[in-house]
Amino acid sequence: MKKSAFRTTEISEEHISAEGLRFITIKSPHLQGRGDLCVYIPRGVNTENLPMVTLLHGVYGSAWVWALKGGAHLTLQRLVDEGKVQPMGLLMPSDGLWGDGSAYLPHHQRDFMSWIAEDLPTAAMENFPAFSPASPRFISGLSMGGFGALVVGGHHASRYQGISAHSAITDLEQMADFVEESWLEMKKASDFGNAFQVLSRAGKNLPPLRFDCGKDDDLAEANRLLSRQLQEAGIAHAFEEFPGAHEWSYWNRHLEDTLVFFDQIIQDADTKSKH
Numbered sequence: 001m002k003k004s005a006f007r008t009t010e011i012s013e014e015h016i017s018a019e020g021l022r023f024i025t026i027k028s029p030h031l032q033g034r035g036d037l038c039v040y041i042p043r044g045v046n047t048e049n050l051p052m053v054t055l056l057h058g059v060y061g062s063a064w065v066w067a068l069k070g071g072a073h074l075t076l077q078r079l080v081d082e083g084k085v086q087p088m089g090l091l092m093p094s095d096g097l098w099g100d101g102s103a104y105l106p107h108h109q110r111d112f113m114s115w116i117a118e119d120l121p122t123a124a125m126e127n128f129p130a131f132s133p134a135s136p137r138f139i140s141g142l143s144m145g146g147f148g149a150l151v152v153g154g155h156h157a158s159r160y161q162g163i164s165a166h167s168a169i170t171d172l173e174q175m176a177d178f179v180e181e182s183w184l185e186m187k188k189a190s191d192f193g194n195a196f197q198v199l200s201r202a203g204k205n206l207p208p209l210r211f212d213c214g215k216d217d218d219l220a221e222a223n224r225l226l227s228r229q230l231q232e233a234g235i236a237h238a239f240e241e242f243p244g245a246h247e248w249s250y251w252n253r254h255l256e257d258t259l260v261f262f263d264q265i266i267q268d269a270d271t272k273s274k275h
Contacts, residue, residue, distance in 0.1 A: 005122045008034075019074075021067055024127060028119045030111040031096050036063035037123055038092040040073035041130055042080045050130040051088035053262060054120060055255075056141030056148040059101035059178045066092040069248055070142075075255050084256075085263035088138075089131060091120050095148070100179035103172060104148030105192050113192070116148065117156045136269070138262045140164040142251045143219075144175070146211065147195060154198040157205045162265045164258040165211040166251050170195045170222045177218070196229045208265050209237040212254055214244030 006026040014022065021040055028035045041050065055072055057065040066072040072090055079085040095102040095112060102112040116139075124131045137160050141149040146168025153163035169175060171194045172187040187193035199206060209230075213223040220241065227239035240257070244250035 004126055006119075006126075009123070009126070011127055021073060022127075023063065024123055026119065026123050028115055030114040030119060032110055035096060035115055035119065036094040037120060038063045038067055038090075039124060039128065040067065040076065040090040040092070041128065042077050042087045042089075045087045045089075045130060047087065047130060049132050049134040049136075050128075051086075051136040051138065051262070051266060052091055052121060052124060052131060053088050053259070054091045054093070054116065054137070054139045054141075054149075056093070056104060056116070056139070056145030056152075057095065058141075058143030058145050059175075061095075062097065063092055063094040066090070070252055070255065072255055075252070076259060079256060079259055085259050086266065088259070088262065089124070089128070089135075091124055093120055095144070099181040101144045101175070103144055103169075103175060103183070104152055105172075105186075105190060107186055107190070113152055113155065116152050117159060136161045136266055138162045138164070138265075140166070140255075140258045140262075141168075142166040143246065144169055144178070147172075150195040150211070151192045151198045153209075154195070154202045154206065155192065157202040157207060160207050161269070162207050162262050163209045164261055166254055166258070167213050167217050167219055167246050168195065168211055168223060168226075169219065170226045174219065174222060196226055196233075199230065199235060200233050203233075203235065206235060208261070209235075210239070210258075210261050211237070212240040212242060212257065214246065214250045215241050216243070216245040217250075218246060 146165030175183040
């Protein structure tokens with residue numbers, strides 16, 4: 001048996017897992033403790049190199065939120081059944097469970113960013129044969145998880161084939177609107193406190209990027225500003241606004257946009273490889 005990258009791994013039993021959802025707890029050196037991950041692979045998938053889609057939750061949440069509040073696995077299964085996207089696997093981790101939200105960044109002697117970029121794919125490949133080092137990787141998230149997707153995806157641009165965000169926090173100072181912990185000092189000490197700065201450092205090495213926000217969301221103007229900054233810097237991206245606020249009904253509805261976007265990237269790559 002191949003040696004695991006983690007000291008301990010616990011995984012839920014498939015025959016008693018609800019709706020095909022599997023839960024994994026691993027001891028992560030980056031977290032200096034245990035981290036949780038929820039995985040969904042569409043029914044009937046028997047393939048290698050299955051694309052990995054990481055979905056990052058917002059403040060207050062954990063590994064169960066995207067599935068059991070957002071129904072992400074149901075949306076994916078419906079799109080696969082309707083032929084709108086090809087099969088892909090969902091990786092839905094906790095943020096590391098620091099305070100009201102870790103923002104997916106390195107701080108307090110824990111590397112929440114590497115937990116996402118390094119530990120998750122490794123755990124997925126160790127426990128599910130459908131995933132491999134050749135699996136295309138994508139990252140998305142909502143609110144704080146949208147910030148995480150932009151920053152983790154931007155900093156690790158070579159690891160991901162696409163980035164998408166919904167209702168994203170774009171600057172750590174905005175965390176103050178949601179959490180009781182102070183992020184101001186952490187922003188001053190961080191290289192990742194502003195999404196535009198991280199994305200601009202990646203520049204033309206960024207994979208395809210999209211993000212959206214509800215017109216009635218308090219973060220709408222911050223997302224508009226990010227789009228203007230990217231445009232002025234000549235960084236390709238798509239930004240969309242839709243009716244809605246900072247709420248699950250909005251994210252439930254627009255996760256489909258992310259999955260279709262990722263599927264199109266895969267199709268484009270397949271077409272390019274044939275020519």
